Amino acid sequence: MFNTVSRQVSKFESGLELLRQLVRNRTGLIGLIIIAFYVFLAIAGPALAPYPPNYIPSAETVVGPSPAHLFGTDLYGRDILSRVLYAARLDMLLSLIGVTIGFAIGEVIGLVAGYYGKKTDQALMRGMDILLAFPGLLLAIAIAVFLGQGFFSIVIAVAVVGIPGFARITRSVVLSTKQELFVTGAVSIGASRFKILKDHIFPNTLSPSLVLYSISLGTAMLVAAGLSFLGAGIPPPTAEWGAMITLGLQAYNDWWMAVFPGLAITGAVMGFNMLGEGLREAMDVTLRR
Amino acid sequence: MIDLARYSAFARYIGYRALASVPTILGLVVLTFVISHMIPGNPALTVIGPERNPQELQILEQEMGLNKPLYIQFYNYLAGLVHGNLGYSFIQQQSVSSLVASRFPASLELAIASVLIGIPVALFLGLWTALRVNRPEDHAVRVFSLLGISMPVFWVGTELILVFYSFFHLLPASGQLDPALSPPTTITGMYILDSAFTGNFPDLVSSLSHIVLPALALSIFTIAFLSRIVRSGMLDVLGTDYIRTSAAIGLPRNVIVNKYALRNALLPAITVGALTVAGLIAGVVLTETVFGWIGLGYLAFQSIEGPDYPSLIAVVLISGFLFVIANFIADILYAVVDPRVRL
Numbered sequence: 180m181f182n183t184v185s186r187q188v189s190k191f192e193s194g195l196e197l198l199r200q201l202v203r204n205r206t207g208l209i210g211l212i213i214i215a216f217y218v219f220l221a222i223a224g225p226a227l228a229p230y231p232p233n234y235i236p237s238a239e240t241v242v243g244p245s246p247a248h249l250f251g252t253d254l255y256g257r258d259i260l261s262r263v264l265y266a267a268r269l270d271m272l273l274s275l276i277g278v279t280i281g282f283a284i285g286e287v288i289g290l291v292a293g294y295y296g297k298k299t300d301q302a303l304m305r306g307m308d309i310l311l312a313f314p315g316l317l318l319a320i321a322i323a324v325f326l327g328q329g330f331f332s333i334v335i336a337v338a339v340v341g342i343p344g345f346a347r348i349t350r351s352v353v354l355s356t357k358q359e360l361f362v363t364g365a366v367s368i369g370a371s372r373f374k375i376l377k378d379h380i381f382p383n384t385l386s387p388s389l390v391l392y393s394i395s396l397g398t399a400m401l402v403a404a405g406l407s408f409l410g411a412g413i414p415p416p417t418a419e420w421g422a423m424i425t426l427g428l429q430a431y432n433d434w435w436m437a438v439f440p441g442l443a444i445t446g447a448v449m450g451f452n453m454l455g456e457g458l459r460e461a462m463d464v465t466l467r468r
Numbered sequence: 469m470i471d472l473a474r475y476s477a478f479a480r481y482i483g484y485r486a487l488a489s490v491p492t493i494l495g496l497v498v499l500t501f502v503i504s505h506m507i508p509g510n511p512a513l514t515v516i517g518p519e520r521n522p523q524e525l526q527i528l529e530q531e532m533g534l535n536k537p538l539y540i541q542f543y544n545y546l547a548g549l550v551h552g553n554l555g556y557s558f559i560q561q562q563s564v565s566s567l568v569a570s571r572f573p574a575s576l577e578l579a580i581a582s583v584l585i586g587i588p589v590a591l592f593l594g595l596w597t598a599l600r601v602n603r604p605e606d607h608a609v610r611v612f613s614l615l616g617i618s619m620p621v622f623w624v625g626t627e628l629i630l631v632f633y634s635f636f637h638l639l640p641a642s643g644q645l646d647p648a649l650s651p652p653t654t655i656t657g658m659y660i661l662d663s664a665f666t667g668n669f670p671d672l673v674s675s676l677s678h679i680v681l682p683a684l685a686l687s688i689f690t691i692a693f694l695s696r697i698v699r700s701g702m703l704d705v706l707g708t709d710y711i712r713t714s715a716a717i718g719l720p721r722n723v724i725v726n727k728y729a730l731r732n733a734l735l736p737a738i739t740v741g742a743l744t745v746a747g748l749i750a751g752v753v754l755t756e757t758v759f760g761w762i763g764l765g766y767l768a769f770q771s772i773e774g775p776d777y778p779s780l781i782a783v784v785l786i787s788g789f790l791f792v793i794a795n796f797i798a799d800i801l802y803a804v805v806d807p808r809v810r811l
Contacts, residue, residue: 305491309499312788313496313499314749314787316750316754317750317787321784324771324775401620408622409768409769428626431630434634437626437630444619445619448618449618452614452618453614
C-alpha cells in the first residue's frame, strides 16, 4: 500500500506520464486538441480578427455570411467573426480565473475539513452543503446582480459556485489518505501538520480535482454565457458569446447571428468535458495498475 | 399481515431525512438574508428614489425596520417567510408572494412537460445503448449526449425557434397562448390542464403547441445527462455474477433484463435525479427567457434588469428550497428501490 500510493503521487507530479496516458485515450486527445485550439484563439484571436469588435460600418447594415464577413454581421452591422474571436479571450479568461479561484478556496476548505475533522469539518461542510443547495446558475445570478455587472462579478459568481464541489472531493480524498501508512509514518517521525498536509496529502488530492477542474471550466463557461444572456453578465457592447446569442434571439430570421457564438460556446464546453472524461479514464488506468 | 417493523423503520428513515434538511433550509434563509444585505447603499433609498426628503427617508427606514439591530431584522425576515411574506416588489407594484403564486404554475407546467419528454427518452436511450455497447448506435447516442450537456440551453432554444418558427412556420416562437385567445378559467393556473378541464378546445390546442419548443429545449439536458447514467448503471449490473448466473440457468433475456437488471440499473439514476432537478431549475430560467414563458424563471430574468431585489431573492430562495425537496424525494425513492438504505 505504501508503495502503490507513493508511486502514484510521483507519477502525477511529473505530469508528463499523465499527458502520455491522456494522449493515448481518444476522448482525451480530441478534448486536448479542441482546448489547445481555443487557447490559441484566446491568445491570437484579436490579431486574427478582420475588423475591430465594435466597428460599425457607415454604409453596410445586416448582411449574411459572405467573403467580406465570413460569419455575417449583427444587428448593428458589426462583424460576427471578429466578435467571436475577440470574445474567445474574454470567455476563456472568465472561466479560467473563476474556476481557479473556486478550486483554490475549495481545495483549502477540503484539506482543512478533512484533516482536522470534528467540529471544523462539521462547520465547513455544513456551509458547503448550503452553497450546494442552490442550483448553481441561480446562486451565480444572485451574486452577479448584487455585486453589479462586470468581469469580476462574474468571476466571483463562477468561483463561489465552484467552491463546494472542490471542497467535497478534496475532503473525501483527505479522509482516505489520512489512513495511509505513509501519513502515519510522517506523523511518527514528528512531521508538522502543515508539512504532512502539504507534502503527503495535498498531492494526492490533485488528480481527482483535476478532472473536476476541467469539467468545471466548461460549466463555468455555460454559467458565464448564461449570465450575460440574461443581462447579469458582461454589459454591452463588449463582445461575449452569451450576449451575442441574446442579440441573435432578437433577430431570429437572420440565422447567422446566434449560430456562430453558440457553436463557439458548445465547442469549448465540449472540449473541456472530453478533456475531463479523458483525464478520468487516463487516471483510472494508472490506478488499476 | 402487514409487516409493522418494516414500515416503522421506513417512517423513521423518512423522519430522519426530513430533519436533516432543516439546517440546510435554515442555511438557505441565512445566506439569502446575507446576500440581500450586501446591496450597495441604503435599501430605503432604492425604494424611495433619488428625490428624497430626509424626513420621509427616516420614516421609511423605520417602517422597513432598517434601524433595528441585525438579529431583529433577521427575525422579522424569518417570521415573514414563515407567514409566506416574501416582501414587496416596488418595480412590479405587488407583493412578491402574489407574484410568485401567479407565476409558479407556468413554470411547473413547463418543467413537468419537459420531464415527461425527458425521462422516458433518457431511460429508453440509456437501456437501449447499454444492450448495444460499442455499436454505431451506441456511439451516435454518446456523441448526442456529449453535445446535449455542452450546448447552452438558451442557444438550443434560439435554434429551435429558428428552425420550427422562422423556417417551417410549424410552431409558435414565444408566449404560452395565442394572443387572440383569452386564457382558460383558472383552476390550477396551468393552461393545458385548465383548458382540458373546462373543455376549452381552442385554448388546449394553442397552449399545447406553445409548450412543445420550450419543453423540448429544456428536456435535452435531462436526456443527455440521464441516458449516460442509466447506460452505465445498466452495464454495471449486466456484468454482475447474479445476471451471469441467471443467463447460465437459461432464463430468457427479457426476463433477466426487465425483472433482474432494471431495478438495480435505475439506482444511480435516482441518486443523480436531484442533480437533474438542479439543471432543470437553471434551465427553466434560461428557457423561459428565450420563449417569453411568464413563469418564475422569467421573473428572475425581469428582476435582473431593475434590479428588483425582493423578487430576485425570492426566486433564488424558492429554487434552493425546491432543490432541497428534490434531494429529499430522491433519498426516499432510493430507499424504496433499495431496502438496504433504510437500515
